[in-house]
Amino acid sequence: MIVSNKMKRLIRNQEGWTRKMFEEGMQMKKTLGEDKVYDFSLGNPDVEPPQALKSALIDMLTQTTPGTHKYMENSGYLSVRERIAEYLKMHYGLPFTGKHIFMSVGCAGGINILFKSMLNKGDEIIVPSPFFWEFKNYIENFGGIMRLVDTKEDFQLDIEKIEAAINDKTKAILINSPNNPTGAVYSEESLQELAKLLYRKREEGKEIYIVADEAYKKIIYDDAVLPNIFEIYDLVVSITSHSKDLALPGERIGYIAISPNIKEIDLLISGLIISIRALGFVNAPALFQRAAGMFQENSVDVMEYKKKRDIIYNTLIESGFECVKPGGAFYLFPKSPIKDELAFVKRVQREERILVVPGRGFGRSGYFRIAYCVTMEKIMNALDGFRRIGKRYY
Ligand SMILES: Cc1ncc(COP(=O)(O)O)c(C=O)c1O
Numbered sequence: 001m002i003v004s005n006k007m008k009r010l011i012r013n014q015e016g017w018t019r020k021m022f023e024e025g026m027q028m029k030k031t032l033g034e035d036k037v038y039d040f041s042l043g044n045p046d047v048e049p050p051q052a053l054k055s056a057l058i059d060m061l062t063q064t065t066p067g068t069h070k071y072m073e074n075s076g077y078l079s080v081r082e083r084i085a086e087y088l089k090m091h092y093g094l095p096f097t098g099k100h101i102f103m104s105v106g107c108a109g110g111i112n113i114l115f116k117s118m119l120n121k122g123d124e125i126i127v128p129s130p131f132f133w134e135f136k137n138y139i140e141n142f143g144g145i146m147r148l149v150d151t152k153e154d155f156q157l158d159i160e161k162i163e164a165a166i167n168d169k170t171k172a173i174l175i176n177s178p179n180n181p182t183g184a185v186y187s188e189e190s191l192q193e194l195a196k197l198l199y200r201k202r203e204e205g206k207e208i209y210i211v212a213d214e215a216y217k218k219i220i221y222d223d224a225v226l227p228n229i230f231e232i233y234d235l236v237v238s239i240t241s242h243s244k245d246l247a248l249p250g251e252r253i254g255y256i257a258i259s260p261n262i263k264e265i266d267l268l269i270s271g272l273i274i275s276i277r278a279l280g281f282v283n284a285p286a287l288f289q290r291a292a293g294m295f296q297e298n299s300v301d302v303m304e305y306k307k308k309r310d311i312i313y314n315t316l317i318e319s320g321f322e323c324v325k326p327g328g329a330f331y332l333f334p335k336s337p338i339k340d341e342l343a344f345v346k347r348v349q350r351e352e353r354i355l356v357v358p359g360r361g362f363g364r365s366g367y368f369r370i371a372y373c374v375t376m377e378k379i380m381n382a383l384d385g386f387r388r389i390g391k392r393y394y
Pocket of ligand 1: 240249253254
C-alpha cells in the first residue's frame with residue numbers, strides 16, 4: 001500500500017468542504033456552462049495583479065544579469081527583506097530590520113516553517129473559531145494540538161473562553177484578522193484585553209506567543225481599522241502573503257515578520273532556516289521575492305471588494321438573512337436559515353446553482369460562507385437567486 005496509515009486517516013477525516021464545493025462547482029460548470037453557475041466557494045481572487053507589477057516582472061525577466069535565478073540565503077534576498085522592514089517600520093513604528101523578515105512560500109509556507117521551529121510534541125495552539133480549516137494541518141504537521149475556542153456572536157475574541165483554554169501546554173494563540181471565514185477584524189479593545197491576559201500569564205510564569213495570520217491585512221474597508229498588533233503585545237510573529245492583496249495566490253510568495261521585541265530572534269531564524277530546508281521549500285520563489293520588495297505599498301483595488309461586500313450584504317439583509325457585517329477580507333458568514341446548513345447549501349446549489357461552503361468546514365455549523373472574490377457580473381447575476389432563497393425561508 002503506497003499511502004501511509006497516518007495519511008489514510010487524514011484522508012478519511014478531512015472534511016475539506018471548500019475544495020469539495022469548488023470541485024462540485026467545476027463539474028456543474030462543465031455540464032451547465034460557466035455562466036449558469038454562481039461559484040462563491042473558493043478564496044481565489046478573480047482580479048488581476050496590478051499592471052505595474054506585471055510590467056516589472058517582464059522587465060526582471062528580460063534582465064541579463066547572471067545569477068538572478070540562483071539560490072540565495074534561505075531567509076530570502078537581504079535587499080528585499082530590508083525594503084519590507086522599512087515599510088513595516090514606517091507602518092508599525094517598531095525598529096524592524098532585514099533580520100526580522102523571513103521570506104516564505106506564501107502565508108501557508110510561512111506558518112508551517114514557523115510551527116516546525118516552535119512546536120514541541122503536545123504543545124497546544126489556541127485557535128479562535130470559526131477558523132481557516134488548514135490551521136489544523138499546519139499545527140498537527142509538527143506534533144502540536146489545536147485547541148479551538150469559540151468567538152462571540154459577532155465573531156470577536158472571547159477573552160474569558162481563551163483564558164479558560166490556557167494550560168501548561170499552551171504555546172501560542174493563532175489569530176487571523178481580517179478573518180477567513182467571517183471577515184471579522186478583531187477590535188483594538190479585544191486585542192488589548194488579550195494582551196493583558198497574556199502579560200498576566202507571563203507574570204505567573206507562562207510565556208505565550210501571538211502568531212498573527214495577516215494574509216488579508218490590506219483588504220480592509222474604510223469602516224474598519226486593523227489594530228497594530230506589534231504595538232499591543234511584544235511576543236508577536238506575523239505571517240502575511242501577497243496571495244490576496246496583490247492577487248498572486250499561485251505564485252506562492254509571503255513573509256514572516258518577527259517582532260523586534262523577541263529576544264531569541266537568532267535562534268528562531270536558525271530554526272526557520274533549518275525548517276525551510278527540511279520541508280524542501282529551500283527558499284521563497286526568487287522572482288516574486290523581488291516583486292514583493294518593489295510592491296509593498298501597492299494592493300489590488302480594495303474599493304472594488306467593498307462594493308461587492310456592500311451589494312451582497314445588503315441583498316442578504318433585505319432578504320431576511322442574519323449576517324455580521326465584515327470589516328475586511330472577502331468573505332461573508334451568514335447564519336443558515338435552517339439548523340442543518342449542509343442541507344441548506346445543497347438546496348441552494350440544486351435550485352439556484354449558487355455554490356457556498358457549509359459552516360462546519362470552518363468549525364461552526366449553522367452558518368455558511370460566501371467568498372465574494374468573483375466578478376461583479378457574477379455577483380449581480382446571482383442576486384435574484386439570493387432573494388428567492390430569502391423568500392423561501394423568511
Ligand atoms: C486565513 C488564511 N491563511 C492562509 C492562507 C494561505 O495563503 P497563501 O496562499 O498565502 O499560502 C489562506 C488562503 O486562503 C487563508 O485564508
